[in-house]
Amino acid sequence: MNQSELIKMYDFTGRTVAITGGAGVLCGAMAEALVSCGANVAILDREPEKAQPIIDRMAGPGRAVAFYTDVLKPEVLRKNLDEILAEFGGFDYLINGAGGNSPGATTRPDQTFFDIPESALRFVFDLNMLGTIFPCQVFGKRMAELGDGVILNVSSMSAFRPLTRVLGYSAAKAGISNFTQWLSVHLAQEYSKRLRVNAIAPGFLVTDQNRNLLLDASTGALTPRGQSIIDHTPMGRFGDPEDLLGTVLWLLSPASSFVTGAVIPIDGGFAAFAGV
Numbered sequence: 001m002n003q004s005e006l007i008k009m010y011d012f013t014g015r016t017v018a019i020t021g022g023a024g025v026l027c028g029a030m031a032e033a034l035v036s037c038g039a040n041v042a043i044l045d046r047e048p049e050k051a052q053p054i055i056d057r058m059a060g061p062g063r064a065v066a067f068y069t070d071v072l073k074p075e076v077l078r079k080n081l082d083e084i085l086a087e088f089g090g091f092d093y094l095i096n097g098a099g100g101n102s103p104g105a106t107t108r109p110d111q112t113f114f115d116i117p118e119s120a121l122r123f124v125f126d127l128n129m130l131g132t133i134f135p136c137q138v139f140g141k142r143m144a145e146l147g148d149g150v151i152l153n154v155s156s157m158s159a160f161r162p163l164t165r166v167l168g169y170s171a172a173k174a175g176i177s178n179f180t181q182w183l184s185v186h187l188a189q190e191y192s193k194r195l196r197v198n199a200i201a202p203g204f205l206v207t208d209q210n211r212n213l214l215l216d217a218s219t220g221a222l223t224p225r226g227q228s229i230i231d232h233t234p235m236g237r238f239g240d241p242e243d244l245l246g247t248v249l250w251l252l253s254p255a256s257s258f259v260t261g262a263v264i265p266i267d268g269g270f271a272a273f274a275g276v
């Protein structure tokens with residue numbers, strides 16, 4: 001393969017990507033990167049207005065449009081598919097980025113494991129687990145009909161080794177890793193060898209969801225938990241959203257055409273480090 005053929009693998013011109021949670025910190029960065037590579041991007045988010053500053057920053061050559069969705073409502077997702085086909089004329093890739101933790105689904109000094117409320121557990125399992133499975137049903141069906149497409153799920157380091165205190169999120173993300181493997185086998189065996197399903201497992205990135213856990217709000221210094229994470233990260237730093245982008249583009253592109261059912265850590269070596 002020559003240089004221009006290799007570079008062309010990362011040219012997404014004429015390809016359409018739906019990103020759930022696309023108005024968020026990490027998936028907004030993915031949307032920007034994909035537009036830079038020529039893609040049409042449908043930002044699907046429960047708060048689509050948050051996508052406007054992201055869209056304003058984009059300089060093409062692709063373009064992005066934001067749509068309201070709720071990943072827990074299949075009927076809304078089916079409407080989204082119609083909206084995407086009307087807007088862009090096709091649909092090729094799905095990134096399942098909507099997800100997150102709930103403080104209620106963790107243990108704390110004032111909340112033991114035995115007291116974690118059912119509502120908090122249901123919230124975090126539904127958002128992460130069903131919020132990934134439902135879009136795969138709706139958008140994956142279209143991919144199965146076409147016999148082509150790629151799904152990228154967002155797992156977490158906490159799926160490999162559950163983080164202390166973080167019960168619901170860790171278990172739900174472990175479910176996403178497991179589901180990623182299951183769906184990759186199912187789609188390849190039952191529908192098409194050109195259907196691929198993978199996941200990224202980001203390590204520790206400072207974002208709105210975890211800033212207070214990692215950094216002291218008043219001084220910006222590392223919290224004891226933040227320091228412990230840095231001590232267990234061979235690369236000695238938290239990640240940036242940009243650290244995810246090369247892996248995301250690779251997993252969507254034909255450069256990873258023989259990769260399916262993989263959960264790729266992007267963690268500065270955290271998962272590999274035994275701690276001694």
Ligand SMILES: NC(=O)c1ccc[n+]([C@@H]2O[C@H](COP(=O)([O-])OP(=O)(O)OC[C@H]3O[C@@H](n4cnc5c(N)ncnc54)[C@H](O)[C@@H]3O)[C@@H](O)[C@H]2O)c1
Nearest residue numbers: 021023024025026045046070071098099100156202205207
């Ligand atoms: N931040 C990290 O360090 C980290 C690490 C590992 C994995 N992750 C995962 O990466 C993904 C993105 O994380 P982030 O930090 O960018 O979060 P974020 O909160 O910035 O973005 C999440 C987005 O999802 C949207 N959303 C929430 N519920 C929704 C629903 N029901 N339907 C549609 N959209 C909904 C929110 O409006 C938000 O824009 C999540 O799955 C998260 O669990 C994050």
